[in-house]
Amino acid sequence: MFSxxxxxxxxxxxxxxxxxxxxxxRAQRNGDIRTYSKLTAEAEELFVHIKKLSASDSQ
Structure with a gap:
């Protein structure tokens, strides 16, 4: 009722x-490729988790 x-x-x-x-x-623009790679990988893992949550909500 109050969803x-x-x-x-x-x-x-x-x-x-x-x-x-x-x-x-910002890390990439500053030339810090190692930090860029680490943050991008973390963002990708988080995106997969978000997709799983949205898939379970729609069912």
Whole structure:
């Protein structure tokens, strides 16, 4: 009945994903490829987790 009051668990993860990608972009622009690679890999793992959450919510 009050499902519109429930918080979306993926919303916080999407915000973190966006933040990680932005940090990775800045690291790449500064020439820090090692940090760029680490942040990009972490963002990809988070994206997979977000997709799993959204798939389970739609079922």
């Amino acid at each position: 519109f009051l429930k918080r979306d668990p993926a919303r916080k993860l999407k915000k973190r994903h966006s933040m990680l990608l932005e940090q990775a972009m």
